[in-house]
Amino acid sequence: MKFRQTWVVTLASMMLLSSCSWGADGAKDDAGGKAGSKSLVFGAAGAPSLFDPFYTSDGETIRVNNQMYEGLLSLLPGTADPGPGLAVKWDQSKDGKRWTFKLREGVTFHDGTKFDADAVCANFERWYRQPKVARTSAVSHTWVNDFGGFEGDTTPSLYSGCETQGDLTVVLRLNTPSSKFPTILAHGTYAMSSPTAMKKHNANDVKASGEGFTFPAYGRLHPTGTGPFKFVSYDDSTGTVKLERNDAYWGDAPKIGGIEFRTIPDETARRQELEAGAIHAYDLPAPRDWKSLKDNGFQVIARPPFNVMYLGLNAKTVPELKDLRVRQAIAWAINKKQIVETLLPEGSETVSQFVPRSVEGYNKEIEGYPYNPDKARKLLAEAGHPNLKIQLWYPTEVTRPYMPEPKRFFDLIKADLEAVGIQVEPVAKPWAGGYLSGREAGQAPVYLLGTTGHYNSAQNFLGILFGAVDNAFATGLLGFGQQLVDDLDAADREPDPKKRTAMYLAINRKMAEDWLPSIPIASSPSALVLSDRVHGVVASPVGGEQLATATFGE
Numbered sequence: 001m002k003f004r005q006t007w008v009v010t011l012a013s014m015m016l017l018s019s020c021s022w023g024a025d026g027a028k029d030d031a032g033g034k035a036g037s038k039s040l041v042f043g044a045a046g047a048p049s050l051f052d053p054f055y056t057s058d059g060e061t062i063r064v065n066n067q068m069y070e071g072l073l074s075l076l077p078g079t080a081d082p083g084p085g086l087a088v089k090w091d092q093s094k095d096g097k098r099w100t101f102k103l104r105e106g107v108t109f110h111d112g113t114k115f116d117a118d119a120v121c122a123n124f125e126r127w128y129r130q131p132k133v134a135r136t137s138a139v140s141h142t143w144v145n146d147f148g149g150f151e152g153d154t155t156p157s158l159y160s161g162c163e164t165q166g167d168l169t170v171v172l173r174l175n176t177p178s179s180k181f182p183t184i185l186a187h188g189t190y191a192m193s194s195p196t197a198m199k200k201h202n203a204n205d206v207k208a209s210g211e212g213f214t215f216p217a218y219g220r221l222h223p224t225g226t227g228p229f230k231f232v233s234y235d236d237s238t239g240t241v242k243l244e245r246n247d248a249y250w251g252d253a254p255k256i257g258g259i260e261f262r263t264i265p266d267e268t269a270r271r272q273e274l275e276a277g278a279i280h281a282y283d284l285p286a287p288r289d290w291k292s293l294k295d296n297g298f299q300v301i302a303r304p305p306f307n308v309m310y311l312g313l314n315a316k317t318v319p320e321l322k323d324l325r326v327r328q329a330i331a332w333a334i335n336k337k338q339i340v341e342t343l344l345p346e347g348s349e350t351v352s353q354f355v356p357r358s359v360e361g362y363n364k365e366i367e368g369y370p371y372n373p374d375k376a377r378k379l380l381a382e383a384g385h386p387n388l389k390i391q392l393w394y395p396t397e398v399t400r401p402y403m404p405e406p407k408r409f410f411d412l413i414k415a416d417l418e419a420v421g422i423q424v425e426p427v428a429k430p431w432a433g434g435y436l437s438g439r440e441a442g443q444a445p446v447y448l449l450g451t452t453g454h455y456n457s458a459q460n461f462l463g464i465l466f467g468a469v470d471n472a473f474a475t476g477l478l479g480f481g482q483q484l485v486d487d488l489d490a491a492d493r494e495p496d497p498k499k500r501t502a503m504y505l506a507i508n509r510k511m512a513e514d515w516l517p518s519i520p521i522a523s524s525p526s527a528l529v530l531s532d533r534v535h536g537v538v539a540s541p542v543g544g545e546q547l548a549t550a551t552f553g554e
Helices: 059-068 117-128 141-146 195-200 217-221 267-275 287-295 324-333 336-343 373-382 406-419 431-440 458-466 481-493 497-515
Strands: 039-044 073-075 082-084 087-092 098-103 159-164 169-174 207-209 212-214 229-235 240-245 258-263 281-283 299-303 307-313 389-396 423-430 446-452 519-523 526-530
Touching: 039 059, 039 267, 059 229, 059 240, 059 258, 082 087, 098 117, 117 159, 117 169, 117 195, 141 458, 195 217, 229 258, 267 281, 267 287, 287 299, 307 324, 324 373, 324 406, 324 519, 336 406, 336 519, 389 406, 389 431, 406 423, 406 446, 423 431, 446 458, 458 481, 458 497, 481 497
Parallel strands: 039 258, 039 281, 389 423, 389 446
Antiparallel strands: 073 082, 087 098, 098 169, 159 169, 207 212, 229 240, 240 258, 281 526, 299 526, 307 446, 307 519
């Protein structure tokens, strides 16, 4: 595992610590072949980045962590709506600044540590008191966008403090009311870790290392949550994660013995492994394969569109992008309709803003930038850059819900840009081996990426992308960065839903017509593929499905 740096995997971490069977359909179960002993083998599109949920935000890592960790809230199965998790109920004060949570009884972490109000406060205080080096979007990405600052920062934080009222009641204090609270607590970033394990393995010991960071042993070798599965091992050379059933789980124990996540970046290879019976499931089948997979008896479970794919622009590395005309020219140059019709599944659509159509605040009146290469050439000439040169980054060793085949997306966009006179230098980097970390560090000039929502709010999309001026789009250099941050903060704090929606409509209009920090392209459904022998898995619009409900049958 690269973890944005090089580290040594100890022999002990590579040993198989469980008696579970790790084979797929043709494999032999463990001793005696007892019921529920077999492990589900999942073909992952990319390698995980780190097993500490607080420092991770990418979908491949969240899927693995979701099996080991739980938060105060969870998402109701098959929805983006919050429901009980480690908290069974909650209520707020009249001013919206105090939230009281009643905790679930009888829960323990994988190391035997009791889950209680003290453990909740230990996690929140850990997040709030991050070391200086970790107080950036590059490390604590989701917290920065959801909560803002940290202890002692000049940037205010949404979080104010945590109080315990006995073992099973905790009060979280906020500095201001927020439309996204407590829903954000269903996000995997805010899952509870064992205070004992975090202290023992120095969980906050993040260090800068060249252009990246090194992370402590907790998130690399000793992840410890309360979830239905426990960590066994990670093989960095193959990208294979092994988890085993948590027999002490507080809820219904899984009916499978464990889960093995095998990193198989190529979609065709994932399909072949499923057809050969080597794996039981995989994510993100190529749209062209959906019908044939169904025809061959496999389950293809589609998720509703809840993402936005975009072309990221970074004026920090391409000064010409500070000119709105250049950004608009690139937008006019891209044939979004062709991308949707050629590369994305049925149900996909072009978008003019950074929220999908189903989310509050989507502005139906915005036309955006339909394909017009002549306008693109004219604007480039007016801006004095008819022969603009850029690096265009795209990821390898991964498939994303909004971008099933990154190289094909790159090829179409490269051709569109070159057709209007923009010279494109290709840069391909592995998803977990330089692409994400390079983008977060501001090294990617123009790049392909997207975002999948975690709950049904415009703030979840806009805030996580543009909620700070030192973001990967370098909006602090574009003249409107702070205004965008202020507008998003004001909308988030507006308690009246109608007024808040109107504010998001206005923000989306300004982003599309006046600011254009980057270029939204499409919103698309994705799918999960299962063997006909696997039952009980419920697809989620946000991905990262819980696999504890899976069973095997004929």
